[in-house]
Amino acid sequence: MGSEIKLKKKDFQSDQDVRWCPGCGDYSILAQVQKSFAELGVNRDETVIISGIGCSSRFPYYMTTYGMHSIHGRAPTFATGLKVSRPELNVWVITGDGDSLSIGGNHLIHAMRRNVNLKILLFNNRIYGLTKGQYSPTSETGKRTPSTPLGSVDNPFDPVSVVLGAGATFVARSIDTDTKHLQEMIKRAHAHKGTAIIEIYQNCNVFNDGAFVQITNKDAKEEQQLRLVHGEPMLFAGGTKGIRFNQLGVPEVVEVGEGKTSLDAICKHDETMDTPAYAFTLAQLRYPDHPTPVGVFRAVSRPTYDDAVNEQTQRAVAAKPSADLSSLWHQGEVWEAE
Amino acid sequence: MATSSTPTGQDMSATPRPIIEVDSVVIRFAGDSGDGMQLTGSEFTKASAVAGNDLSTLPDYPAEIRAPTGTLFGVSGFQLQFASHQVFTPGDQPDVLVAMNPAALKTNLPDLVTSGSLIVNTAAFTKPNLTKAKYESNPLEDGSLEGYQVFPVDVTGLTKECLKDSGLNAKSIDRCKNFFALGMTFWMFNRPIEPALKSINDKFRKKKPELADANIQVFKAGYHYGETAEIFTQSVQVKRAEIAPGKYRNIMGNSATAIGLVTGATLAELPLLYAGYPITPASTILHELSRYRAYGATTIQVEDEIAAAGAAIGASFGGSIGVTASSGPGVALKAEAMGLAVSLELPLVVVNVQRGGPSTGLPTKTEQSDLLQMLYGRNGESPVAVLSARTPGDCFDCAIEAVRIAVKYMTPVVLMTDGYLANGAEPWRIPKLSDIAPFPAKFRTDPENFFPYERDEKTLARPWVKPGTPGLAHRVGGLEKDALTGHVSYDPENHQKMCELRRDKILRIQQELGPIEVNGEHEGEVLVIGWGSTYGAITKSVNELREGGAKVSHVHLRWLNPLHPHPPQPQALRPTPWTARPARSRCGTVARSRSPGWDAT
């Protein structure tokens, strides 16, 4: 264990030149992961980062951990095989919005359903960066790109809603430039046992600059972001506004204060709610009608796939101490020929 | 029946009857898919194996799970050849046909040898069944079966009678009738009944004890019916085959593959992770392997074949031997991941249990038409090792070999089998532990001077490092890599070098292979080149031709990439006047290989 020497952020930086465009949001995400790993005392030799294909998926090359840059959309499959066979390893998946929600949509939902003990960072820039700017499954309807000069006609996915629907046990959202918050979310994901996914709003300054600016820019931030904190009332705009659920369970924005809605009526966030319906409802809050929630939507505990498989194995081994090649071969009717 | 000889005497049973001794018999059980023909066939197979015959089987069942009863497309068959000599195929034409209904008779009669024996279940020859089988008149009555030895038996009625006090309902009783037919054939071929009684008991006792009793009762009734009704006035005897001494069991190809994989992993001292997605005819590998957790095999069923290949590669990255199996359509989905494994240079075993194509094709029928898919069906220059099994039992050896080569050369290895091997069975000589040498995998642990793509001089394999090994953290990926450091490299010369290294590494596998064996003269008039499951049919035909004096030789390829090293006398594979390349595909796609020394063919 190399964790006796305190690691620094730079201990996680590989000697490879980082090749993202200057100004790309990926730089900050890389830095926050490196910083958080250093602060967590993550053991580089016991960590594996597996990515798909996309700008974001170059990530493993820039880290000093073990890594695999795999194929488009399939990173969760490699990670699942690795984690099941080596449950003691710390396995992270890096993916983009196209990687995880178009070509890899199937693997993403099955990773959630199984609850494999993986940490997934979904870099959502709402665009295909690496292939030069086509619209992605998270792009807003009407998006004009080289492949949709008339504007896209399909409805976008909300990644948080998708994974909640697939049974995710830990779901969070953060922002590339919000370094403190992002570090906190990375640490929370690391601590979670089971699949943990963080949707990270990431700016692609070349093909989709300002995709999140209405939510992230300094002036809008207070009004447009709803910070989810477990056990705390859902307030925003400096505490002057809050979220209340009406009788139908539909969240509404209300003004809070004297002569307005009282603080008691504001919902207190509970990330541990058993039903995913609550988190799903929160995930429907979005610009421009509502503040966009950032933080942990859901953190619940469920047995993990890798544990379940390995417990079965231990039981099978205990039940059959005589298992050896000879007993494997001599099954069924055996006869002797002289 | 291949060769018949004169009656040799009396048997030991209650009613003495003449025994006809023959060298080999081909029998086919045919009935509705619900009639239990596969079970009947495999019981008869077991009994023949235990009686010391050599044998080969061919199950043939419809793709529909429960096809409408009585229809022509719902007929399920099981053919078996058993003999007192070595058997290479399940036989061309049955000597004996058991037809449980008109549809089974209609579809199978054309194959029966002239004057062959025909056991028919008369009760099934009803108007509606005859109509469904598209018979205009009842063949049992209109003389169309003349020339065959017909044994009309009311199998359904006799089974009902036998079980009238069993308390079973009519449907369950009807389902026992295949055991009556089985009993009759046991009498006909003078088979000891004890092993079958035990086998039926083992099969049903736990789950449905009432069926165990009923089936045994019906089986015995069928046997005694043969005796008392004196319908088979002679008993046919096939003597033990002279086979190499040792312990034997019956084995189907997919079982042999499964236990071969576990054996290979054990010999390599590696955990095995098998990831699969169900597909006919590969699924039974997944079923069988999933019973072997205690033997070091972990199986997972994942969301598709891409995920299966991905999970297997992920496991190999972690230091297990990753394995996945499928059939053509599923292997097509794995292609991109297999290309990644070529680039990552990690061990991986991919089994293709071929079936008829293109597309969904003929899921339950066999074909050898995926060879070019496996050799070339990936983007870029991405060579993989490819070998093929020739008999059900050979799947065991090939699976071990696939694991050994994958680990030693850090490469994906494709093992090709097919539906014919997967579901066919033969007696298999159980190896002795001392017969097989272990080949423990080596992992790099020394951080000194470590380069992820540095190569072993002899094999060109790169080092295998388990994540978790201190000081050896490194990154791999599908982008072209520097030939030493493994860092991403777009340098054209480096790319050329890597392409050559990947090619040469596969060619180096030749050093593992002995010279190709030639059955027959090295300089004949005709050379037959085969691969995979045509082994039996080719061997049989070539042997017959050679007995007749023809100068025909046969080589059978096990390795398809690389090909075996050139035979010692190079002229052996020089163009003979005729070179035949039979395969179970219309266009006989035997390797147009780029291996050195083979250009002549």
Ligand SMILES: Cc1ncc(C[n+]2csc(CCOP(=O)(O)OP(=O)(O)O)c2C)c(N)n1
């Ligand atoms: C099988 C396959 N199809 C298509 C591509 C081309 N491709 C590479 S990255 C990409 C989209 C990446 O978008 P995203 O996942 O959002 O990543 P980003 O570049 O935005 O980080 C595509 C379509 C590929 N590499 N492989």
Ligand code: SF4
């Ligand atoms: S194209 Fe966009 S996402 Fe890709 S590196 Fe450049 S800025 Fe980043």
Ligand SMILES: [Mg+2]
């Ligand atoms: Mg993107």
